[in-house]
Amino acid sequence: MSDPVLPVVIIGGGGHASVLVDILRQQNRDILAVISPDPIDSRSVFNGILHLLSDDDIHQFETNAVRLINGIGMLPGNTIRKHVANKFEAMGYRFDSVIASSAIVSPFAQLADGVQLFPGSIVQAGSQLGTHSIVNSAALIEHDCVLGNFNHVAPRATLCGQVECHDSVFIGAGATVIQSISIGTGAIIGAGAAVTKDLSVGHICLPAQSVQQSIEPKVMP
Known part of the structure; x- marks a missing residue:
């Protein structure tokens, strides 16, 4: 404590x-x-x-x-x-632990020693955060999520309800993990990715690559 x-x-x-x-x-x-x-x-x-x-x-x-x-x-x-x-x-x-004054933490959440909750982060009821895990600025941990030790949930990432992250998981900025997904130890989720299926130990999930295309200006006759 x-x-x-x-x-x-x-x-x-x-x-x-x-x-x-x-x-x-x-x-x-x-x-x-x-x-x-x-x-x-x-x-x-x-x-x-x-x-x-x-x-x-x-x-x-x-x-x-x-x-x-x-x-x-x-x-x-x-x-x-x-x-x-x-x-x-x-x-x-x-x-x-370090908990920013603007972080919102349910009294029914469980935080282990060394947890760090940055400004604007939210941890909802029933969630459990392991030792030395980071919930960065404006990230959201919804109800009944379980995070292992040494997780990092980057700014504005969202974990929907009942997500399970094992140890040493990295979730990039703005990523979304839908409800009831399991993320294996050491897995990496890239910034902006949407995770809709379980992720195995050590696997990487990246968002679909954006397509950039130049648009030729139209010349009026």
Whole structure:
């Protein structure tokens, strides 16, 4: 469970982390540090936060005195987010969830540790979200959906009722999964795709290619 009383340390300093920090700042959460080997000063949202360069710097914080925020995003086939979670949890640290104030979450939904719900996202009654899963901006998880661990539902994607996603599923921006569909572990659904049949483990579903055709201007006689 999340502990909103404890201060947090952000793991990662890129775009995904910047949105999380923005959410946490608006909620007046105490952010002790950002751990990232890369520069973070180009993003003003990090101003005033201690920047640590090495994962080993986490050891200056007692495991029971802070919570971590997984600031590593998830792209198709990329396992860095999962690696970060496993590494720091093995050290005894725990990850908090981040739920934007504008997210709508049914009290009858179940959220595991490390879940991240971005602004405008909706999680309806009876849905279950696994650890470290992301529901990005304005994405919709309808009733009775079950998402495994390390899923990413990208902005404005829609999961209709009773969809089941196993672990490490990526659902691209604006994609739609109709009701009662099962999505296998590691499957990838491209942006804008409409999924109407079950998707097997590791399979990829892409939208139909658009056809572009030049139109010759008509010359009036």
